[in-house]
Amino acid sequence: MARILAVDDDAAFRESLTETLQGLGHEVHEAASGPEALDLAQRHRYAAIFLDHRMPGMDGLETLAALAARLPQLPPVVVLTAYASGSGTIEAMRLGAFDHLTKPVGRAAVIDVLDRALRTRGDGGEEAALPTAAARPAGDEDEGELIGISEAMREVHKRIGLAAASDVPVLVQGETGTGKELVARALHRHSARSAGPFVALNCAAIPKELLESELFGHVKGAFTGAAAERPGCFRAADGGVLLLDEIGDMAPDVQAKLLRALQEGEVTPLGSHRPVKVNVRVVAATHRDLAAAVREGRFREDLRYRLEVLTIALPPLRERLADIVPLAEHFLRRAAAPRPAKRLSADAARALLDHAWPGNVRELRNVMERCHALQRGASITAADLDLRGDALPGALEAGGSAGPLPADWLELPLPAAVERLERLLLERALAQAEGNRSQAARHLGIHRQLLYSKLAQYGLD
Numbered sequence: 001m002a003r004i005l006a007v008d009d010d011a012a013f014r015e016s017l018t019e020t021l022q023g024l025g026h027e028v029h030e031a032a033s034g035p036e037a038l039d040l041a042q043r044h045r046y047a048a049i050f051l052d053h054r055m056p057g058m059d060g061l062e063t064l065a066a067l068a069a070r071l072p073q074l075p076p077v078v079v080l081t082a083y084a085s086g087s088g089t090i091e092a093m094r095l096g097a098f099d100h101l102t103k104p105v106g107r108a109a110v111i112d113v114l115d116r117a118l119r120t121r122g123d124g125g126e127e128a129a130l131p132t133a134a135a136r137p138a139g140d141e142d143e144g145e146l147i148g149i150s151e152a153m154r155e156v157h158k159r160i161g162l163a164a165a166s167d168v169p170v171l172v173q174g175e176t177g178t179g180k181e182l183v184a185r186a187l188h189r190h191s192a193r194s195a196g197p198f199v200a201l202n203c204a205a206i207p208k209e210l211l212e213s214e215l216f217g218h219v220k221g222a223f224t225g226a227a228a229e230r231p232g233c234f235r236a237a238d239g240g241v242l243l244l245d246e247i248g249d250m251a252p253d254v255q256a257k258l259l260r261a262l263q264e265g266e267v268t269p270l271g272s273h274r275p276v277k278v279n280v281r282v283v284a285a286t287h288r289d290l291a292a293a294v295r296e297g298r299f300r301e302d303l304r305y306r307l308e309v310l311t312i313a314l315p316p317l318r319e320r321l322a323d324i325v326p327l328a329e330h331f332l333r334r335a336a337a338p339r340p341a342k343r344l345s346a347d348a349a350r351a352l353l354d355h356a357w358p359g360n361v362r363e364l365r366n367v368m369e370r371c372h373a374l375q376r377g378a379s380i381t382a383a384d385l386d387l388r389g390d391a392l393p394g395a396l397e398a399g400g401s402a403g404p405l406p407a408d409w410l411e412l413p414l415p416a417a418v419e420r421l422e423r424l425l426l427e428r429a430l431a432q433a434e435g436n437r438s439q440a441a442r443h444l445g446i447h448r449q450l451l452y453s454k455l456a457q458y459g460l461d
Contacts, residue, residue, distance in 0.1 A: 002047035002118060003027045007037040007063070008080070009055045013103070017050060020110050034058030038066055046075050048098075048117045053081035053088060061088075064095045076117035080105060086146040086157045090190045093161020100158060106453075146182050147330050150322040151446045152315045156183070159312045164190040169262065171247075171307045172285040174314030177362030180285040181243060183312055188241040193281055196240025201233045204246035211254050213270050216261070222271025234267045234278045241281045247307065248288030248299060259303045282307070317357040317364065321425055321444050324352050327361060331368035332380075342372060343379045349421070351382040353428055423458050426451075430460065 004026050008014040011032070018028045029044065031037040035058060037051070049067070053060035060079055068074050076098035081088060089100045099113050146157065163170050164187055172180045181200060188198045206214050213222075217232025233242055244250075250258070261267050262282060266275040284307045293299035317324065325344065333341040344352075357363055367387065371380045425444060433439035441451040454460075 001025050001027060003029070003044065004114075005029050005031060005037060005040060005044075005046045005049045007031040007034070007050065007055075007060075008052040009033060010052070013052075017105070017110070020107050021050075021114075024111065024114070026114075034060070034063035034066070037063055038070065041067055041071060048075055048114060049077045051077055051079050051097075053079050053092070054083060061091055061095060064092065064097060068096050078113050078117065086148065086153070086186070087190070089154060089157035090161040090164065090186060093158045094164040094190050095161075096165065097161075100154070100161075102154070106450075146179060146186055147327050148320065148323045149326055150320045150444065152320055152442075153323060156312060156314060159310075160186050161190065163187055163310050163312065166310070167192070167281055168309040169281070169307050170283045170310045170312060171290075172283060172312045172314065173290075174285075174287060175316045175360055176287050177360035178314040178316060179361050180287075180314060181245060183314065184241065184243040184283040184285065187283060191241070191281070193240050197237050198241050198243070199233050199237035200243040200245060202245045204249040208251035208254060211251065212257060215254070215258065216267040216269055218270035219272045222269070226271070229269075232267065232269065234261060234280055235276060237280045238278050239280075241283055244282060244284045246286060247284040248286040248290055248293055250299075252298070252300065255300045255303050259300060259306060262303075262306050317360045319443055321353060321429055322446070324357075324364065325349050325421070327364055328352055328368050331365045332372060335369050335372035342375065342377070345379050345381045347382040348380050348385055350424070351385055351387060353425065355387050419458075422454065423460075426454055426458065426460055 004021050006014055006017050006021065006028055007030075008017070009032050014030055014032070018030055021028045029040055029046075031040055034055060037049070041049070051060045051063060055063075058066070060081075064077055064079065067077065074096055077096065079092040079097045079100045080103055081100070082103040092100045098117050101109060101113065146153065146160075148154070148156070160183060170184075170187060172183045174180050184200070185198060188194060188196075201214060203211060213226075213230065213232065215233050217230045217235055218226050220226060220229050244258075261278075264275070265279070266277045268275045290299055290304050290308070294301045294304055317327075328344060328349075329341070332344070336342065352364075359366075367385055370386075371384050375384050426440075429440040429443045430437070432443055437451060437455070438448055441448045444451065
């Protein structure tokens, strides 16, 4: 039996969570606010804390920061929210949360996260200390926000939050167009280096003869055409974050000099013999398989290990079906601002879900911006999208078992619209996975248990 603290201003949810935890054999204390939770946590020792994100007065993130500052050892804290956002998840993890779950939270999810949380405790019930950082306001959503409601993207948000609490190199992997630079910018924005510069360099776009100068700088007269001193990206990013995009395309001789810069924390400009100290966090990004590149002799193994201290893998858009329509609507709003955005018709939403998106999020953004620029009506149809390329394997035709979405689906009462779209997504994922439910759950970016419950809810097999 463990002693657990449940913190939520919603009495009904708090009581339900308490009943679930007590049913698992645990002792549960309740708090309705952040200050009350702080008082209890300083008087009792808890094995885990379930903490609501949005509460009046002191919210969950402020409470988490205060707990981390006042407790000698912070127990595993599970932050719960009914309003999931990328920045909220990242900030919760950065501040030391053990996990970040979206309401409603089922019994199975409570059992799973609590089992993982209790396993983090050391001998004699001592809770493992978690990284902490000073509290910062999460801020509003902006155009650099990593949009995504799928479980796959929530895991990416959590990973960014964990990485933001440290200062080690990070490798971001993903197909072209998945948003690797957005991950690096989110990491910078939520880290202790947020006040410092963010500098991005595409290693594939710079000829190898010039890449060394771009990275480390040069002095006047270092080579023909060097009419003035150039600081280079490392010195420009001093105190902040340097993104080395497409690191897998870097020439081997430059790789050796990059490795030395990372190991020594200093760079030597071309034409100079005096090293310059730099304080830079490097985030590398690539769409290539670095392990394969090492085996083929195209990438240094020691540099790979130096860059892969933490890894964040971005899933392709075709494996994030739940994110496609929200992303499309986001790009339409951004293109239209400050005017009202165009709306997606039912057949347009269906076409977006059917498309394979080889160009990932970048392709989707371009399609939406093109539609906004060319279509004068208030809504966008499937014909307006002018999608190129193949559909997803197993995509349903309009007469599939889910049935077409009604033309006025956005005018339906919200529960009915959600039900119709959920059913269509489930049908799409099952067809794409050829009936394999585990694979369908991965395509949707949700837990298998949630998929099973939804299949039962809609009578699907």
